Amino acid sequence: MCGHVSIYYKNRNKDLEIEKLVENINHRGPNHTGIYKKDNIEFAFKRLSILDLENGSQPFEKNNNTIIFNGEIYNHNILRSNLIDKGYEFKTNCDTEVLLTSYIENKEKCVENLRGMFSFIIYDEERNLLFGARDHFGIKPLYYLDNSDFIVFSSEYKAIVNLLDEVNLNEKSLQNYLSFQYVPLENTMIEDIKLIPPGYSFTVKDGKLELKKYYKVDFIPKKHITANDVKEVVADSIKHHMDAHVEVGTFLSGGIDSTIVATIASQVNPNIKSFSVGFGVDGYDEIEVAKKTARVLGIENIDINVTQQDYIKSLPEVFYHLDDPVADPSQVGIYFLSKEAKKHATVVLSGEGADELFGGYNIYKEYNSVKPILNMPRGIKKALNGVSSVMPNIKGKSYLYRATTPLEDRYIGNAKIFENDEVRKIVKNYSENNEYQKILSSIYEEARINNYDYVTTMQHVDVNTWLEGDILQKADKMSMAQSIELRVPFLDKEVLELAKHLKIDQKISNSNTKVLLREAFKDIIPLHMVEKKKLGFPTPIRVWLKEDLGDVVRQTIHDADVDEVLNKDYAINLLDNHIKDHQDNSRKIWSIYAFCLWHQMFMENKIIKY
Template sequence: MCGLLAYLTDRWADVSPELVDAVSGAAHLMRHRGPDEPGTWSDGDVVLGFNRLSIIDIAHSHQPLRWGPPETPDRYVLVFNGEIYNYLELREELAAEHGASFATDGDGEAIVAAFHHWGTAALSRLRGMFAFALWDTAERVLFCARDPFGIKPLYMSTGPGGTAVGSEKKCLLELAGPAGVDLGIDERAVQHYTVLQYVPEPESLHRGIRRLESGSYATVRPGEAPEVTRYFHPKFAAVPFVAGREQSRYDEITAVLEDSVAKHMRADVTVGAFLSGGIDSTAIAALAMRHNPRLITFTTGFEREGFSEVDVAVASAEAIGARHVTKVVSPAEFVAALPEIVWYLDEPVADPALVPLFFIAREARKHVKVVLSGEGADELFGGYTIYREPLSLKAFDYLPQPVRRSLGKASKPLPDGMRGKSLLHRGSLTLEERYYGNARSFSDEQLRATLPGFRADWTHTDVTAALYATSDGWDPVARMQHIDLFTWLRGDILVKADKMTMANSLELRVPFLDPEVFAVASRLPFDQKITRTTTKYALRRALEPIVPAHVLNRPKLGFPVPIRHWLRAGELLDWANETIAASQAGDLIDLAAVRRMLDEHRSGASDHSRRLWTVLIFMLWHAIFVERSVTPLISEPHYPVQL
């Protein structure tokens, strides 16, 4: 787990000592991703920078890493962020079939050798999380790639001076001058963020910086724009259960999860686990205990009754025999950390759960260097309550579309909150119209009142239309899962997981997001994911022998955050008032409208907590990265010692 940076010059420019220094300085901004060992390498066309967090083959596997076949032993130079969990098997296969030899015991050489012998097909053979840049000194080509699900980030910018690629956007902002990159604010991306609570890939809030999408690779030559290709095309292709053989399918789920956790435990450092009290993290921790009986688990809570998973997590840790560590966060700590957290994020993410994640990652790093977590289970196995919506709206499927539209119109005059109004409205819409992921804070009317530059043609269909076209003919839950794989999962869940743990020099691994686990989960039929009484039905059945009974059927909570209450009084209300008063983002956000929202929320007239949080986090991001009026206190890497 590390931070990488690459700068490829224009065709007519050579790498200068000043450019090497600029790349080295920019890479230092993400030293938290790899405090163990910095490194740089350059030739006439490219500069590579790196910050290493040593996890596997600690004494060797230094980066930038050089490898090549016997005839050209230093042909390739790699900078790589992530872990390849099947690297031992790949190295063995490459040695047996192609005579590949290796100078280290790590996973980096497996990537380069696989690419050399198998080309881009190697990407589908890598079982892990990765973002890397590979410079071919013979062909003078920079090859970049991300893992199928987007667990690890990769930003890209191209201008007249060259192309920069990096793990963190702040590094590319630093190199925008030499590259000649446009740093104007993308107002369409601002509107997408306000609707979705995150900036959807491949966008960023700066016009000249984009992200390489999950499951894609890019080829870059000096003086040319990157050529991007998608290699991962996920499909939810249901295979009906055979009557009387259901248990064999549940056993298949158990077996693939056991194998994934075993692979994810490979490390030369201590591995722990996050434990939220839900079924997903508890299952991962229980399976990890089989490989490390001294496993330490971690959870967090708040100083407010009813907003803590601590008691359930403690009971779960006791049930599986794990040592447990708890971090309780006060409102004052919460507010004080926000500028630092947003700086680490690079782009605003309006999910309050990332704040407790930041604190528990900081606590965990005092004890371990790697943690396992349960992200991805909901998207793969059907875990979100909203996935049950097709069942609740089933009756509308039998009505002609004009009748459904009429019912939707009839619901508009009904008072907000009136029983049945929401059902009539949702039933009048097609799936494509009503569902675009797990977040919607603003209606169109509220958006129009909040964004001075609001445009009706900048809608969620910018993000979802092509995804729905790909999933045509699938069952409705599969289509919703497909949307979430490309939106909520990679835009919110995995961004906060990567950024908040890396902020604390901690590696987070997600065994559910494994190609082999996805292959099994993607074949589950509708009724094995969602029923009228539960979610993740097949996964729950598969985990019955593994997960404690008190967790097996608990509703999903995650790390709940009491922002609704805190925005009505105390530190968070004071922070909100100060943020609005100081903001210079009035050309993008109507500050008077936000003030009215805050007043209505504080009085109890309305619950605007999620909408307020969305725009307040944007204002803080704007103050840090655009106005430069807020300078977060960023400490040196917190725990540079080996654990």
């Protein structure tokens, strides 16, 4: 919906010129700029008008409290009614006033009642403190910088990075990034800039920032869930996510998640427009499936084809808008989808989150195949693991390794790029203390305490890493780059409260994923989509790296001033072997390239154009 910057001055040694800072994120809210300054507090806000177009400007003040808020509160009408019953009056129809009034009534406990996506900060003048929070899943980002003179928050760190006296690379983050393809947890690629974690609130008082976890995503089956239960709660969430005073559209891929969203959305609004993207390369294009779905639903479908040259030219802008590098090639597709959708709508619905909540990733199915070995005695598994380590790269090697290696020693989420031994060859300052097993140790400990099964443990890792670090980062940044709001109905508190109870056989079978979700919607979505297997978001970098894209990648790695931290020769060798078809190194090459391009823009301050 918007973007904001806020400053809490500990010492007023200099004016940080908040008006200039917020202009760096004008794309997040081009409709209106609002500035608030009082005492040692400054707020700056960029608005993308969605609700109450006439009266929803921010910063918003009420009863000596002032708020800046990015996101949407989907239960704002219910909260408003409850607050009116308690004697509160409202002068707008926007959810911003409801959120602020809820704080006035409930103080820090207001976050317990919210259903939505949000990052917000409130200045409570009477209590002389800042209070803020980030939503349950981390849909909306919030970065911060805390030093001896000030604490500054921003929706994107490009607005505040120049406040650092010296911009230093976080080499721990670099090492993690090469395994995860994003920087995990609360760190960023830049030292001193961090993220407020999902499900956390915070206070700033007397110059001290304190964080508190208010919401925990868990998966503990306690009751029986039916297909009808799933259909009701998901459909309800989609309807709530269509609340807007502007045009709402929907992304439509060749997958079941966006198909479910588009189906329910078309029942609410038969005139809704859908948007699809393809790349014109065999095996990497789902436009025809999406168009078939749209025809069955009777809704308009607008498709775009991204050529290799389109893709290449967009890369500097794509990675600029991401802030931290995210080495997921599919984000370029979201960028172009958002660009096209902006011509027709201000809000779009998308299917992110269904895989994490309902068991949708194909890798989750490995449980059924490795189950016979999991229950073997430890000694036998250890021996088989030793066999796998000395086997040549033949069929069965990977299976034996996965079946005999504990999840915590190998699974870091839906994507793993480099193993530790290969990261050691790439980075110049490798540290065993930063290996991915240690980064995820607390997450796996939570899984053990909760007695999670195999698949649920995978989900738990993905929700706490991959979902925020990859899926939601690219969704927010690529859509907001085009001044369009992307909403994710599956990532709803009420949907999670149901999905947390699913059992393994309601998530995966031998042949497919999201078993109960498919069952719930099989009678209303187009028949050709009911059992369609997940393909992800296919992007043809494997093919293009052997063509013009490979030349661009090679030149960027060569030009980037990263010799002190990366082994460039190793990277170029990966590219050469890929081009010669010795092995598919596309994701590894892409991860190194993405970092190098990021480094040129954020560390070397270069303006890059292809």
